[in-house]
Amino acid sequence: MKSSVLAILFLLLFCFSHSAQAAIWIRPSSIKQGEIIIVSGLFYAFPQGQVSPLGDCKLEYESNTYNFFPEVVDYESFNQSNGTQGFQFIARLPSTPLTATGEKHIRLNCPTGSEVFKVNILPGNFPVQNVTLSKSKNSLNATEKEQKAVQAAINTKSPNRLWDSNKVWLLPNNARRSSAYGLRRNYNGQLAENYFHKGIDFAAFTGGPITAPAKGKVILTGREKDGFVVHGNCIFIDHGQGVVSAYLHLSEISVSEGQMVEAGQLLGKVGDTGIASGPHLHFGVYVNGQNINPDPWLQFAIP
Numbered sequence: 665m666k667s668s669v670l671a672i673l674f675l676l677l678f679c680f681s682h683s684a685q686a687a688i689w690i691r692p693s694s695i696k697q698g699e700i701i702i703v704s705g706l707f708y709a710f711p712q713g714q715v716s717p718l719g720d721c722k723l724e725y726e727s728n729t730y731n732f733f734p735e736v737v738d739y740e741s742f743n744q745s746n747g748t749q750g751f752q753f754i755a756r757l758p759s760t761p762l763t764a765t766g767e768k769h770i771r772l773n774c775p776t777g778s779e780v781f782k783v784n785i786l787p788g789n790f791p792v793q794n795v796t797l798s799k800s801k802n803s804l805n806a807t808e809k810e811q812k813a814v815q816a817a818i819n820t821k822s823p824n825r826l827w828d829s830n831k832v833w834l835l836p837n838n839a840r841r842s843s844a845y846g847l848r849r850n851y852n853g854q855l856a857e858n859y860f861h862k863g864i865d866f867a868a869f870t871g872g873p874i875t876a877p878a879k880g881k882v883i884l885t886g887r888e889k890d891g892f893v894v895h896g897n898c899i900f901i902d903h904g905q906g907v908v909s910a911y912l913h914l915s916e917i918s919v920s921e922g923q924m925v926e927a928g929q930l931l932g933k934v935g936d937t938g939i940a941s942g943p944h945l946h947f948g949v950y951v952n953g954q955n956i957n958p959d960p961w962l963q964f965a966i967p
Contacts, residue, residue: 687705687708687709688703688704688705688708688718688772688779688781689703689704689705690702690703690770690781690783691704693782693783693784694783694784694785694786695759695783695784695785695786696785696786696787696788696957697759697760697761697762697763697765697785697786697787697788697790697846698759698760698761698788698845698846698956698957699759699956699957699960700756700757700758700759700951700956700966701725701756701757701759701770701783702754702755702756702757702967703723703732703754703755703756703757703770704718704735704752704753704754704755704967705718705752705753706718706751706752706753708721708772708774708779710774710776710777710779712777714774714776714777715776716774716775716776716777717753718732718752718753718774719732719734719753720774720775721772721773721774721775722772722773723755723757723770723771723772723773724770724771724773725757725768725769725770725771726757726759726763726768728952730755730756730757730952731755731821732753732754732755733753733754733755733823733825733905733906734751734752734753734823735751735752735753735754735825735905735967736750736751737750737751737752738750738751754905754967756905756906756907756951756952757770757952758950758951758952758953758954758955758956759785759954759956760860760954760955760956761788761790761846761848761860762858762860763785764785765785765786765787766784766785767782767783767784768782768783768784768785769781769782769783770782770783788846788957790844790845790846790847790848790860791844791847791848792847792848792849792850792855793843793847793848793849793850793861794849794850794853795849795850795851795852795941796851796852796941805893805894806893806894806895807891807892807893809890809891809892810886810891810892810893810894810895813884813886813892814884814886814895814900816884817883817884817900817902817908817910818900818908818910818950818953818955819952819953820883820902820906820908821905821906821952822881822902822904822905823904823905824904824905825903825904825905825907826878826879826880826881826902826903826904827878827879827880827903827904827907827927828878828879828927828965829965829966829967830965831878831927831965832961832962832963832964832965833877833878833927833958833961833962833966834875834876834877834878834927834928834962835877835962836866836874836875836876836877836911836931836945836947837866837868837872837873837874837875837934837945837947838866839866839867839868839869839872839934839944839945840866840867841864841865841866841867842865842866842867842944843861843864843865844861844864845861845862845863845864845957845958845959846860846861846957847860847861848860848861849861860955862946862948862955863910863912863946863947863948863949863955863958864946864947864948864958864959865944865945865946865947866934866944866945866947867942867943867944868934868943868944868945869934869943870915870933870934870935870936870943871915871916871933871934871935872933872934872943872945873930873933873934874899874911874914874930874931874932874933874934874945875928875929875930875931876901876925876926876927876928876929876931877909877927877947877961877962878903878909878927879903879924879925879926879927880901880902880903880904880909880924880925881901881902881922881923881924881925882899882900882901882902882919882920882921882922882923882924882925883900883901883902883908883921883922884898884899884900884921885898885899885917885919885920885921886898886899886900887917888937888938892937892938893938893939894938894939895910895912895913895938896912896913896914896935896936896937896938896939896940897913897914897915897916897917897932897935897937897938898910898911898912898913898914898938899911899914899917899919899931899932901925901931906950906951906952906953907949907950907951908949908950909947909948909949909950909958910946910947910948910949910950911931911932911945911946911947912938912940912945912946912948913934913935913936913937913938913940913943913944913945913946914932914933914934914935914937914945915932915933915934915935915936915937915943916932916933916935917931917932918930918931918932918933919931919932949961
């Protein structure tokens with residue numbers, strides 16, 4: 665994990681010291697399941713001599729297509745040049761515990777040509793957890809309204825990065841952790857197929873405060889009484905460029921859809937609404953619609 669993040673930090677330092685890149689930078693080249701790969705640069709020069717700005721290109725990875733976002737890396741240069749210098753293009757490619765391990769290919773598709781780059785996915789080594797639910801909660805399934813609203817939220821891709829990439833995300837709650845990201849689960853003795861725990865659980869008491877880990881915009885507030893029977897009272901925040909955070913099973917919601925929130929701002933209170941075996945906060949992070957490991961975001965500054 666630490667070597668992966670050090671590679672990302674090296675990438676940031678490189679980008680700040682080079683206003684124009686003739687190459688594409690893929691860091692890290694090896695990740696564990698649940699981590700992300702960052703692809704950045706200004707333009708790409710193909711071996712035949714053609715050059716394409718990365719903003720005109722797309723990436724194909726694991727049967728999905730990803731766009732580049734413009735990212736300012738030197739605001740002084742960017743402002744003095746009226747937006748023609750001091751920036752790069754960046755894309756974030758997610759993986760999950762269900763991503764197959766081994767060598768993977770990332771294809772860069774540009775108007776002037778295409779190129780393939782190799783990366784490696786390492787096992788995340790996620791354990792199995794036994795969970796006992798009451799009969800009433802074990803039989804619950806997400807409503808159609810709930811499914812559509814959550815899918816729309818986690819697939820939000822607004823153009824501007826809102827979080828400060830020079831700062832580590834704050835913990836949304838200070839309670840001890842009761843479940844880690846990526847766990848497989850036996851519910852009442854039966855393994856949940858194609859399932860992994862999509863976040864970190866904080867074993868907080870009912871009414872404990874939940875705060876925003878980084879700046880963002882509230883894009884969904886769901887309530888159990890309105891059909892959110894699985895997620896319970898929940899909040900989803902758009903942090904920009906395909907990064908979304910989720911907060912589930914709340915007892916109270918203190919923000920409204922469309923509201924901008926700052927790091928450390930109160931979002932709501934811990935509860936056990938929805939499918940929950942007891943009071944806790946479930947905190948998840950999504951990148952381009954895929955649920956990824958929140959831990960690196962809580963330990964290191966992620967671009």
